[in-house]
Amino acid sequence: MPVLLLCAGTGLTFVGSAAVSAQAPVVQPVEAIIAGTVTEAGSERPLPGVQVHVTGLGKTAVTDDQGRYRFANIAQGDYTLRFEYVGFEDVTVPVSIGASNREMLQTVMGRGGIDEEIVVTGRRAGQARALNDQFAADNSRNVVSADQAGRFPDLNAAESLRRIPGVSVQREVVGGEGRYISIRGMDSGLNNTQVNGVNAAQPEKENRRVPLDMIQTSALSQITVHKTLTPDLDSDGIGGAVELETATAFDFAGPVLDLSVRGYHQGLAGGVDPLLQAMYATRFGSDEQFGILAAVSYADRSTSGYVFYNDEDQLALVEDEPDAGVTPLQYHLTSYENQRENISANLALNWAVSSATDLVFKASYNRLFDQELSKALYFEGGTEDYDDEGNLIMTEPGTANIFNQYEETILTQQVYTLEGQTTAGAFTFDYSLGYSSAVREEPFDNEVAFEAELESNLFGYDFSGDFPMPNLTANDRATIADPNSYELGYNDIDIDDSKNERYSAKFDVTYDLGSNWLHEIKGGVKFERSKRTLFEANVMELSGPLSLTEFGVGGFVDVSDTGAPYDKYLSLDIERLKDWRNYSQSLVDGNADFENEYVDDGGIPIDEDSYSSTEDVFSGYLMGQATFGELEIVGGVRFDHTRITSDNYEIIELEDQDPIYSDVTGKAHYTNFLPRLQANYRLSSDTVIRAAYFTSIARPEPLFISGAIEIEEDDGEVDVTVGNPGLKPAYAHNFDLSVEHYFDTVGLISAGVYAKKINNFIFSGIAGETEADRTRFENDPRLAGKIIDDVTTYTNGEQATIYGIELNLVQNFTSLPGAWGGLGVYANATFQHSEAETGIEGMEEIDFFYAPKMFYTGAVTYQKYGVEAALIYSWRDSQIVRLSSYDTPIVEEPYGSFDAQISYQVTDAIKLSVDAVDIFNSGDKPIVDERYGDGTHYLEGATYTGRTVTFGINARF
Numbered sequence: 001m002p003v004l005l006l007c008a009g010t011g012l013t014f015v016g017s018a019a020v021s022a023q024a025p026v027v028q029p030v031e032a033i034i035a036g037t038v039t040e041a042g043s044e045r046p047l048p049g050v051q052v053h054v055t056g057l058g059k060t061a062v063t064d065d066q067g068r069y070r071f072a073n074i075a076q077g078d079y080t081l082r083f084e085y086v087g088f089e090d091v092t093v094p095v096s097i098g099a100s101n102r103e104m105l106q107t108v109m110g111r112g113g114i115d116e117e118i119v120v121t122g123r124r125a126g127q128a129r130a131l132n133d134q135f136a137a138d139n140s141r142n143v144v145s146a147d148q149a150g151r152f153p154d155l156n157a158a159e160s161l162r163r164i165p166g167v168s169v170q171r172e173v174v175g176g177e178g179r180y181i182s183i184r185g186m187d188s189g190l191n192n193t194q195v196n197g198v199n200a201a202q203p204e205k206e207n208r209r210v211p212l213d214m215i216q217t218s219a220l221s222q223i224t225v226h227k228t229l230t231p232d233l234d235s236d237g238i239g240g241a242v243e244l245e246t247a248t249a250f251d252f253a254g255p256v257l258d259l260s261v262r263g264y265h266q267g268l269a270g271g272v273d274p275l276l277q278a279m280y281a282t283r284f285g286s287d288e289q290f291g292i293l294a295a296v297s298y299a300d301r302s303t304s305g306y307v308f309y310n311d312e313d314q315l316a317l318v319e320d321e322p323d324a325g326v327t328p329l330q331y332h333l334t335s336y337e338n339q340r341e342n343i344s345a346n347l348a349l350n351w352a353v354s355s356a357t358d359l360v361f362k363a364s365y366n367r368l369f370d371q372e373l374s375k376a377l378y379f380e381g382g383t384e385d386y387d388d389e390g391n392l393i394m395t396e397p398g399t400a401n402i403f404n405q406y407e408e409t410i411l412t413q414q415v416y417t418l419e420g421q422t423t424a425g426a427f428t429f430d431y432s433l434g435y436s437s438a439v440r441e442e443p444f445d446n447e448v449a450f451e452a453e454l455e456s457n458l459f460g461y462d463f464s465g466d467f468p469m470p471n472l473t474a475n476d477r478a479t480i481a482d483p484n485s486y487e488l489g490y491n492d493i494d495i496d497d498s499k500n501e502r503y504s505a506k507f508d509v510t511y512d513l514g515s516n517w518l519h520e521i522k523g524g525v526k527f528e529r530s531k532r533t534l535f536e537a538n539v540m541e542l543s544g545p546l547s548l549t550e551f552g553v554g555g556f557v558d559v560s561d562t563g564a565p566y567d568k569y570l571s572l573d574i575e576r577l578k579d580w581r582n583y584s585q586s587l588v589d590g591n592a593d594f595e596n597e598y599v600d601d602g603g604i605p606i607d608e609d610s611y612s613s614t615e616d617v618f619s620g621y622l623m624g625q626a627t628f629g630e631l632e633i634v635g636g637v638r639f640d641h642t643r644i645t646s647d648n649y650e651i652i653e654l655e656d657q658d659p660i661y662s663d664v665t666g667k668a669h670y671t672n673f674l675p676r677l678q679a680n681y682r683l684s685s686d687t688v689i690r691a692a693y694f695t696s697i698a699r700p701e702p703l704f705i706s707g708a709i710e711i712e713e714d715d716g717e718v719d720v721t722v723g724n725p726g727l728k729p730a731y732a733h734n735f736d737l738s739v740e741h742y743f744d745t746v747g748l749i750s751a752g753v754y755a756k757k758i759n760n761f762i763f764s765g766i767a768g769e770t771e772a773d774r775t776r777f778e779n780d781p782r783l784a785g786k787i788i789d790d791v792t793t794y795t796n797g798e799q800a801t802i803y804g805i806e807l808n809l810v811q812n813f814t815s816l817p818g819a820w821g822g823l824g825v826y827a828n829a830t831f832q833h834s835e836a837e838t839g840i841e842g843m844e845e846i847d848f849f850y851a852p853k854m855f856y857t858g859a860v861t862y863q864k865y866g867v868e869a870a871l872i873y874s875w876r877d878s879q880i881v882r883l884s885s886y887d888t889p890i891v892e893e894p895y896g897s898f899d900a901q902i903s904y905q906v907t908d909a910i911k912l913s914v915d916a917v918d919i920f921n922s923g924d925k926p927i928v929d930e931r932y933g934d935g936t937h938y939l940e941g942a943t944y945t946g947r948t949v950t951f952g953i954n955a956r957f
Contacts, residue, residue: 032097035070036105038063038083044253047085047109049132055080055092058516058627062136065221066250072426073514084685085109086135087128087746127810128746133224135742138625138634139678140227140690140752146220146247157223157244158212163857164225165806165828168876170850171927172213179213183225184754185802185834185851186239190698193242195415196362198434198504199234203411205440205498205534207701214366214413216297216344221247227754228692228736231621231636231676232508232524238698238732238758246364247281248348249291255282262952268561268923268945269304269337275950291350299342305923306559307334308467309941311378313885314932315459319390322886326938327392327459329384331468332403333566334376335557341369359420368411375557376403377480377569379470381458398458400480401489402548403449404572410441430508437501445496446580448572450548451489452479463937467564483570486548493540493581494607504528523622530615532702536607542584544594552576562944563924606649606661611706613646615699635677642699643669646725650709652782655716666707666725672697686743692736700727700762704794711777717789722772724794732758738806747810747824754804761800761836770795797838802848804832822864829856843887852877866905873898884932890940893929897921914951921947
């Protein structure tokens with residue numbers, strides 16, 4: 001089978017077939033370097049992920065993002081290089097190392113014997129690059145690559161990862177888009193997430209999650225999910241490590257201008273919204289040593305939907321016996337309108353300083369502006385009292401509340417990195433400086449409710465149907481529909497802003513030993529500082545004689561799109577709601593009957609949860625890579641030292657006294673050693689067996705290490721809660737075994753098992769509690785004469801384990817005749833089991849949060865004659881998402897969706913496309929369905945969004 005191979009550099013030219021036999025090396029004492037680049041025939045793009053072998057020496061290199069490879073410490077003599085790339089025929093090239101001590105080769109690889117259109121264009125070209133990266137890698141990983149034109153099939157990074165085995169997606173409740181990802185059953189906050197090699201800053205105020213719906217895919221070249229960790233990867237990442245890499249001009253063979261105009265339609269919202277993307281990349285200079293890539297994207301999308309949920313704890317009908325039945329304390333019917341504006345900008349500047357040094361600067365900016373208007377009717381039960389027999393009774397009637405909220409949230413993420421690589425003989429030096437920031441701001445969060453008293457106590461819901469029905473009388477229904485029934489109830493305006501900034505510096509050294517078995521040793525050091533601030537303050541809680549009719553009545557809300565049997569209900573005047581801050585202040589300023597309950601002595605109190613913290617991480621590692629025949633060993637140890645300083649508030653709230661705020665500081669430090677070992681046995685040129693043992697950590701969430709102290713008196717007894725900056729990080733022992741077989745038709749079949757044993761485990765959002773130092777508070781003169789009741793602090797959990805199986809298949813049927821040759825399939829499935837000891841007194845072992853026992857994806861694909869199409873079905877089993885009253889798990893019910901994608905290449909430059917998500921969901925199927933307890937009929941929360949369709953045109957020049 002003929003294969004095209006061109007090598008140019010020192011006058012070497014070769015044209016032949018893949019059948020060239022290896023030549024025995026004639027060894028001379030002089031040591032030299034073999035280096036070169038590999039590009040793709042036709043497109044002339046650099047070809048990353050090519051395995052380059054020096055036959056007879058057992059040395060292997062893998063081409064980088066620019067298609068480059070390098071061998072140092074090569075003895076003078078005659079050798080044969082073998083190039084391997086899934087989807088291409090293997091090729092071999094004889095090389096002679098003479099007195100020059102350096103051979104520079106330029107290799108062009110193409111496909112012979114199979115329809116080139118199937119292999120090197122469109123999404124299968126991205127699939128080929130992804131599979132080759134996985135096959136050549138030192139560790140177990142999954143890769144999602146952009147297609148030949150640098151395009152991703154999904155709008156945001158989370159959606160692009162949901163088809164990877166072992167990865168499940170947690171959707172944003174209101175918008176319905178993927179926001180967080182769980183890797184092998186671990187919460188998103190237990191992943192390490194990097195953008196261009198820099199740890200992504202985390203905007204969430206209480207956890208370490210990175211919202212991936214902020215990151216648009218317009219300039220991404222590749223997303224890598226590391227399932228096993230080598231010593232040169234960061235210490236944290238019990239779930240895994242996610243690397244998002246943006247493109248550079250050096251990723252393309254020549255100048256590229258890529259433009260996309262698309263429309264976005266959500267069934268319940270109606271209308272069409274704009275999605276715009278543009279990217280330009282070019283190289284310039286006398287030797288094209290400079291490169292620039294700039295990419296921007298803009299999206300402004302409208303979504304609508306419905307959420308029915310319980311906003312407070314469930315109450316047991318018999319005191320402390322939830323098995324006897326429960327009832328919601330506060331049940332909401334909600335319609336929402338959401339406007340989401342995404343702005344993304346990326347810049348990459350390359351400079352090939354010399355043949356030995358390259359520099360690249362990358363800047364990434366992502367901004368999400370989320371404007372949400374919700375219109376709710378909620379039912380609140382009367383006072384939660386129990387009689388002498390322990391039965392829930394009514395001491396006060398229930399209320400109906402017209403509750404509307406207008407909220408604006410701005411999430412901004414920025415990442416800047418300057419990195420370089422220098423080679424000097426057998427040494428390779430990699431170095432980088434990085435900065436990332438994430439800011440969460442809420443310029444508006446206006447919540448206003450008007451309440452009407454009912455006859456019923458609302459403690460007897462009918463759960464026999466799909467929707468809980470409150471026990472309303474005919475008079476109650478008339479009251480709910482009458483705007484004259486309502487007076488001002490709950491209302492709130494607060495400030496809730498958070499910021500995370502991360503600074504990093506990194507230096508790595510690799511030494512190529514030139515040995516036949518121990519190929520290289522590598523070491524590095526890294527320093528990172530993470531600074532967090534959270535500012536919370538209470539602005540307005542209005543009290544006074546304000547009726548709904550005085551405030552202003554809006555239209556009726558109809559939730560029948562979902563099939564729910566609820567009556568239409570009232571809403572508030574929307575413009576007055578948006579202006580609530582000014583309107584409520586004008587009432588306080590102009591009428592003595594109104595008062596701002598938050599104001600104390602003319603000032604607005606800062607919330608005790610506000611804090612600032614600094615986390616410094618000093619790390620280093622040493623590792624080696626060795627080969628024994630077909631067995632590759634990568635191993636070493638990583639060292640990690642963390643120092644934390646947290647500035648917080650102590651608040652004392654004693655009866656009949658004003659709250660007292662004081663500044664407190666907490667400090668802690670800890671050190672971890674992390675051994676890691678990876679073995680890869682390359683059974684053949686297309687099959688690899690992998691085994692790994694590695695350790696990793698997860699640092700405690702800011703919520704628990706804040707160091708805040710809360711002292712509160714109730715009925716003459718004082719309870720104290722103390723934060724714990726000294727919480728230990730969770731420490732995981734991870735085991736992995738897998739086998740991967742790759743097909744020439746750009747596909748693979750793989751199977752793997754994994755297990756994780758985690759010590760000092762802490763759930764996201766909850767932690768065990770233990771008694772703190774009582775003596776400290778018993779001897780506190782401010783609490784003299786007080787009865788000190790509970791003094792608690794947070795503590796680590798005990799032990800957690802998870803184990804599972806991953807299966808994956810990608811196959812293209814290119815050998816079928818005619819049009820049938822465009823067919824393909826991919827499918828993956830994950831089966832896992834988890835259990836954890838929370839450290840919470842009286843709680844038995846439970847599953848991890850967001851760890852479904854099974855989830856899978858299957859798809860039929862097509863690519864030929866300019867048509868690319870896929871019909872995809874994804875399904876996820878039930879999963880625990882949090883704990884509620886009586887330590888009962890909230891379980892999200894199973895969910896499946898059909899998605900479809902189709903595009904047509906009109907010309908070489910123009911492509912039309914249509915993508916649909918959840919195509920059979922007209923709005924009457926919840927995308928989130930949470931239940932109080934596993935398999936119960938008690939609805940905790942259900943979200944309805946319906947299908948979405950994206951369509952448009954792409955032009956590439």
